[in-house]
Amino acid sequence: NDVLRLEGIAKTYKQGEPGEVQVLKGAALNLAEGEVVALVAPSGAGKSTLLHIAGLLETPDTGRVILGGEDATGLRDRARTGLRRDRIGFIYQFHHLLPEFSALENVVLPQSAAGKAAAEAKARAESLLDSVGLAARMHHRPAELSGGEQQRVAFCRALANAPQILLADEPTGNLDPATSDTVFERMTAIVRETGLSALIATHNLELASRMDRVLHLKDGVLLPPQAT
Ligand code: ADP
Ligand code: ADP
Numbered sequence: 292n293d294v295l296r297l298e299g300i301a302k303t304y305k306q307g308e309p310g311e312v313q314v315l316k317g318a319a320l321n322l323a324e325g326e327v328v329a330l331v332a333p334s335g336a337g338k339s340t341l342l343h344i345a346g347l348l349e350t351p352d353t354g355r356v357i358l359g360g361e362d363a364t365g366l367r368d369r370a371r372t373g374l375r376r377d378r379i380g381f382i383y384q385f386h387h388l389l390p391e392f393s394a395l396e397n398v399v400l401p402q403s404a405a406g407k408a409a410a411e412a413k414a415r416a417e418s419l420l421d422s423v424g425l426a427a428r429m430h431h432r433p434a435e436l437s438g439g440e441q442q443r444v445a446f447c448r449a450l451a452n453a454p455q456i457l458l459a460d461e462p463t464g465n466l467d468p469a470t471s472d473t474v475f476e477r478m479t480a481i482v483r484e485t486g487l488s489a490l491i492a493t494h495n496l497e498l499a500s501r502m503d504r505v506l507h508l509k510d511g512v513l514l515p516p517q518a519t
Pocket of ligand 1: 304305312314332333334335336337338339340341
């Protein structure tokens with residue numbers, strides 16, 4: 292029961308131009324329902340490219356992206372956007388919250404964009420923020436929150452539309468080690484409770500080892516640790 296399958300994903304930037312870089316060369320992966328997988332790779336190896344392809348933000352040159360059994364590879368822009376909004380939550384190293392809006396509004400907005408009624412969206416945002424310990428901070432703007440709090444808000448925003456899959460690109464990479472650890476613990480606990488599937492890129496091998504499975508991105512393909 293795979294929520295996400297990547298088959299033979301290849302991606303080259305600047306094809307045929309100076310600076311051509313062949314980032315992915317047939318990367319493949321199966322993400323089962325409720326599975327939490329670590330994606331480990333050195334900087335520049337193509338983690339962001341892979342996550343963007345999995346999240347339908349970029350298209351591969353060859354290969355297939357299958358979401359919940361549906362081949363998303365050939366979809367038109369509108370259908371891709373819809374599928375992404377319904378199925379996928381993103382979180383990045385930097386929070387990318389809207390600075391002029393409160394934490395609560397930042398979690399409400401993607402729900403409003405998806406057509407949810409205001410009261411319902413607000414109730415869900417409050418409940419999500421409460422679950423990450425931010426009940427007392429939801430009316431603060433991002434600049435009034437600590438780095439760990441900002442990432443917790445970004446996590447709530449990623450979950451706002453109840454996705455099936457969380458794609459995380461170094462979600463605690465900007466935080467000091469102690470904060471990173473607590474934020475990470477909280478995030479993964481909620482991922483587990485909700486039965487969400489997650490693909491989490493990290494440099495931190497200790498954090499990676501706590502996930503169900505670790506995949507290394509090396510020379511454009513994904514490999515289990517023993518093969519690297
Ligand atoms: P990572 O997330 O592992 O650091 P990226 O996926 O961001 O790696 O990038 C992989 C390689 O592709 C890098 O060499 C990067 O410079 C290159 N790259 C990424 N995006 C582009 C782009 N839009 N145009 C050209 N090169 C790119
Ligand atoms: P950290 O030590 O995690 O970096 P900070 O020192 O930035 O945290 O903030 C400590 C606490 O003070 C946090 O809970 C944060 O929400 C609150 N805080 C920080 N800046 C402001 C502000 N300008 N207005 C209101 N609360 C703030």
